Amino acid sequence: MMGFGTYGNLLPMKKKGGRGYDVPEGVDIRGRYDEEFAKILTKDALQFVVDLQREFRNHVNYAMECRKEAKRRYNQGALPGFDPATRNIREGVWTCAPVPPAVADRRVEITGPVERKMIINALNSGAKVFMADFEDALSPSWENLMRGQVNLKDAVDGTISFHDKARNRDYKLNDQIAKLFVRPRGWHLPEAHILIDGEPATGCLVDFGLYFYHNYAKFRQNQGAGFGPFFYLPKMEHSREAKIWNNVFERAEKMAGIERGSIRATVLIETLPAVFQMDEILYELRDHSVGLNCGRWDYIFSYVKTFQAHPDRLLPDRFQVGMTQHFMRSYSELLIRTCHRRGVHAMGGMAAQIPIRDDPAANEAALDLVRKDKLREVKAGHDGTWAAHPGLISVCMEVFTNNMGNAPNQIQNVKREDAAALTEEDLLQRPRGVRTMEGLRLNTRVGIQYLAAWLTGSGSVPLYNLMEDAATAEISRVQNWQWLKYEVELDGDGLGVKVTKELFGRVVEEEMTRIESELELCEVDLLHCLSQLIHPFPYNLLQRHDDDLCLECKRKERRKGRNSGSVLDNTRVIAVQFIYNAVQFIYRSKSLQRLFLLSASLFDFPNSPFLSFISLRTTETPTSYNPTALSPFSFLFLFFSLIFPNSPFLSLLENTGAGRKGLIYATNQDLSRQTFNEEEAVHSITQDYYSIKTKIIKQKPLPGETHSISSSPLEPPRRRSELALTHPTSRLK
Numbered sequence: 141m142m143g144f145g146t147y148g149n150l151l152p153m154k155k156k157g158g159r160g161y162d163v164p165e166g167v168d169i170r171g172r173y174d175e176e177f178a179k180i181l182t183k184d185a186l187q188f189v190v191d192l193q194r195e196f197r198n199h200v201n202y203a204m205e206c207r208k209e210a211k212r213r214y215n216q217g218a219l220p221g222f223d224p225a226t227r228n229i230r231e232g233v234w235t236c237a238p239v240p241p242a243v244a245d246r247r248v249e250i251t252g253p254v255e256r257k258m259i260i261n262a263l264n265s266g267a268k269v270f271m272a273d274f275e276d277a278l279s280p281s282w283e284n285l286m287r288g289q290v291n292l293k294d295a296v297d298g299t300i301s302f303h304d305k306a307r308n309r310d311y312k313l314n315d316q317i318a319k320l321f322v323r324p325r326g327w328h329l330p331e332a333h334i335l336i337d338g339e340p341a342t343g344c345l346v347d348f349g350l351y352f353y354h355n356y357a358k359f360r361q362n363q364g365a366g367f368g369p370f371f372y373l374p375k376m377e378h379s380r381e382a383k384i385w386n387n388v389f390e391r392a393e394k395m396a397g398i399e400r401g402s403i404r405a406t407v408l409i410e411t412l413p414a415v416f417q418m419d420e421i422l423y424e425l426r427d428h429s430v431g432l433n434c435g436r437w438d439y440i441f442s443y444v445k446t447f448q449a450h451p452d453r454l455l456p457d458r459f460q461v462g463m464t465q466h467f468m469r470s471y472s473e474l475l476i477r478t479c480h481r482r483g484v485h486a487m488g489g490m491a492a493q494i495p496i497r498d499d500p501a502a503n504e505a506a507l508d509l510v511r512k513d514k515l516r517e518v519k520a521g522h523d524g525t526w527a528a529h530p531g532l533i534s535v536c537m538e539v540f541t542n543n544m545g546n547a548p549n550q551i552q553n554v555k556r557e558d559a560a561a562l563t564e565e566d567l568l569q570r571p572r573g574v575r576t577m578e579g580l581r582l583n584t585r586v587g588i589q590y591l592a593a594w595l596t597g598s599g600s601v602p603l604y605n606l607m608e609d610a611a612t613a614e615i616s617r618v619q620n621w622q623w624l625k626y627e628v629e630l631d632g633d634g635l636g637v638k639v640t641k642e643l644f645g646r647v648v649e650e651e652m653t654r655i656e657s658e659l660e661l662c663e664v665d666l667l668h669c670l671s672q673l674i675h676p677f678p679y680n681l682l683q684r685h686d687d688d689l690c691l692e693c694k695r696k697e698r699r700k701g702r703n704s705g706s707v708l709d710n711t712r713v714i715a716v717q718f719i720y721n722a723v724q725f726i727y728r729s730k731s732l733q734r735l736f737l738l739s740a741s742l743f744d745f746p747n748s749p750f751l752s753f754i755s756l757r758t759t760e761t762p763t764s765y766n767p768t769a770l771s772p773f774s775f776l777f778l779f780f781s782l783i784f785p786n787s788p789f790l791s792l793l794e795n796t797g798a799g800r801k802g803l804i805y806a807t808n809q810d811l812s813r814q815t816f817n818e819e820e821a822v823h824s825i826t827q828d829y830y831s832i833k834t835k836i837i838k839q840k841p842l843p844g845e846t847h848s849i850s851s852s853p854l855e856p857p858r859r860r861s862e863l864a865l866t867h868p869t870s871r872l873k
């Protein structure tokens with residue numbers, strides 16, 4: 141994980157700015173200078189990005205305007221649907237270019253952020269494909285984005301390695317590795333660290349351009365058997381956006397002097413409007429396509445976003461919106477039919493379960509949910525599927541292999557002509573289910589913790605034994621937004637209770653308390669981990685504490701409770717405890733919190749897709765974020781933080797306070813990820829947005845609580861006994 145511990149290098153950034161890099165005319169780099177990054181941000185590579193930007197920016201701007209126009213129509217009551225103007229494409233007989241042999245078999249694909257160790261683990265995982273993610277699994281700090289490029293270049297070169305200091309373990313590539321696909325960001329996200337002609341570059345052109353420029357030759361030789369590089373393309377809403385990608389690919393092929401159709405991409409169908417454009421999208425990309433993928437989590441998010449002005453289409457609890465809902469099943473079946481008719485892969489979606497290492501029964505239950513989900517996919521006709529964790533590869537592989545036989549895919553064998561009968565009504569059918577207080581609470585808890593992690597540099601995290609990334613956490617955010625906007629009346633325990641701002645504010649406070657109690661369990665682990673890091677003094681990353689404890693130790697620690705335990709009885713640990721307490725003391729200071737947010741917003745997050753709330757252009761309470769209101773002590777702190785790049789002080793400032801504020805703010809904003817009206821920031825919900833609680837670490841269920849919240853889009857949720865204990869209305873009095 142790469143966090144804000146890198147702040148220390150920000151002083152050099154101030155001095156050098158873009159001047160540290162040798163840039164072409166019209167380019168200004170705002171991110172900090174780093175020698176490793178300079179090998180990626182070469183003048184020639186930047187020139188390629190600049191050329192793409194200049195050639196395509198008007199097309200991108202136009203496409204974004206069209207999105208706004210469509211949104212206006214949906215907000216006035218229109219529904220998305222098939223476009224009569226492109227009927228000939230949908231009904232015409234045509235196919236995409238043949239699938240390259242290197243990626244004919246994609247039965248299991250693993251995904252993950254472009255972190256060094258995870259790239260190696262994913263490529264070695266036994267999956268057929270690894271999708272390296274600059275998008276939902278990555279928090280888009282300058283550090284993460286640029287390190288990601290460095291890591292991918294080493295991976296394609298075959299030289300990538302990693303030494304895990306805490307475990308004294310070396311990582312390198314196996315002989316057999318997965319095929320690499322790269323997912324750049326969506327068209328709508330700017331890259332604010334790189335200005336081209338005075339404007340932020342288009343994020344995906346930076347991701348694509350730098351990666352392509354440095355890797356196309358080696359990739360085609362080492363990975364693609366003459367084809368490639370390969371990409372996943374996210375968040376498109378219309379085929380005109382696919383057409384821009386197609387033109388970008390042709391431009392890149394021309395620059396590289398490689399054959400047209402070398403680059404191949406799979407498009408994620410993960411917005412509601414795009415489901416009505418699947419043929420059109422494939423048609424635009426027909427020389428460069430290797431299929432479509434059911435990006436089901438974002439698809440659910442998009443349902444809320446598209447219908448934000450349709451109170452008759454509110455979602456039930458997040459975990460009830462699964463693949464057995466009619467609109468979800470219809471989407472997956474139509475995707476399979478469309479892809480197979482056009483001769484390309486129909487990829488399945490992500491199961492959010494991850495292995496549960498300290499509870500075999502819960503682990504088996506989680507694996508069983510994955511198995512059922514994958515079985516549904518393969519039987520429906522999907523050619524492959526996604527897994528979030530290496531521990532799930534064998535389960536998914538077994539299901540697909542047992543049901544696909546020896547064929548590398550089902551493109552020719554399962555045509556799903558029955559899906560031709562699916563109508564607009566099928567694809568839009570209202571989801572069924574209930575809206576509960578439990579759902580509201582869970583969304584709140586997940587939202588707070590995900591945003592806190594995201595702010596501190598982690599775009600995918602394990603929460604309550606599930607993978608959470610920007611797509612899944614986004615569902616939590618928009619669902620709360622929707623329920624609040626329409627003041628829905630809750631079902632179940634919350635029967636008759638309306639989701640008002642007051643209720644939401646109280647839920648936030650209560651969930652903060654709960655998170656705090658969960659985190660107290662983790663503090664013992666943190667201390668233990670610190671003890672291992674004290675020598676040398678812990679200017680080091682503290683995040684990976686949990687894995688370093690053996691399971692028995694963890695159980696013992698938890699039984700004994702906070703700040704006790706036999707593993708904490710030596711001098712080193714007492715020293716650590718002293719430092720830890722000192723840090724905690726500082727850490728709870730409000731001015732420091734403000735300083736943290738201030739530095740974060742100044743230096744590392746101009747890119748934020750939905751968290752621009754931490755920017756300084758705030759209309760919030762007069763003292764917050766006002767640099768002149770900070771105490772001299774804060775400045776001293778900033779000074780020390782800058783001197784010590786990986787200061788544990790900064791690591792510890794990973795905070796739920798920021799996450800809470802983020803959730804409150806984001807919940808009250810326009811649902812578009814592109815813009816925020818800061819005027820609308822709501823002050824009335826909680827008295828204190830900034831109270832920092834403690835470091836976000838891996839969340840484990842509380843003792844006595846069942847481990848399995850069903851996360852599969854297949855199964856209905858189970859009760860969480862813990863939450864059912866108190867009637868929500870009495871808790872809120």
Ligand SMILES: CC(=O)SCCNC(=O)CCNC(=O)[C@H](O)C(C)(C)COP(=O)(O)OP(=O)(O)OC[C@H]1O[C@@H](n2cnc3c(N)ncnc32)[C@H](O)[C@@H]1OP(=O)(O)O
Nearest residue numbers: 251252258261262276277437528529600601602607609611
């Ligand atoms: C909806 C969508 O957009 S899905 C696509 C975007 N989302 C993703 O890609 C999420 C991918 N998954 C992940 O990021 C991770 O699995 C998480 C954050 C959920 C959990 O990660 P961890 O907490 O590290 O899991 P855990 O501790 O069990 O990991 C065990 C080992 O597996 C590795 N690992 C876990 N997930 C992955 C992965 N996706 N790829 C490669 N390696 C992985 C870890 O690095 C660790 O390696 P080590 O033993 O050598 O140290």
Ligand SMILES: O=CC(=O)O
Nearest residue numbers: 435436437438611
């Ligand atoms: O990107 C994938 C999704 O499910 O969302």
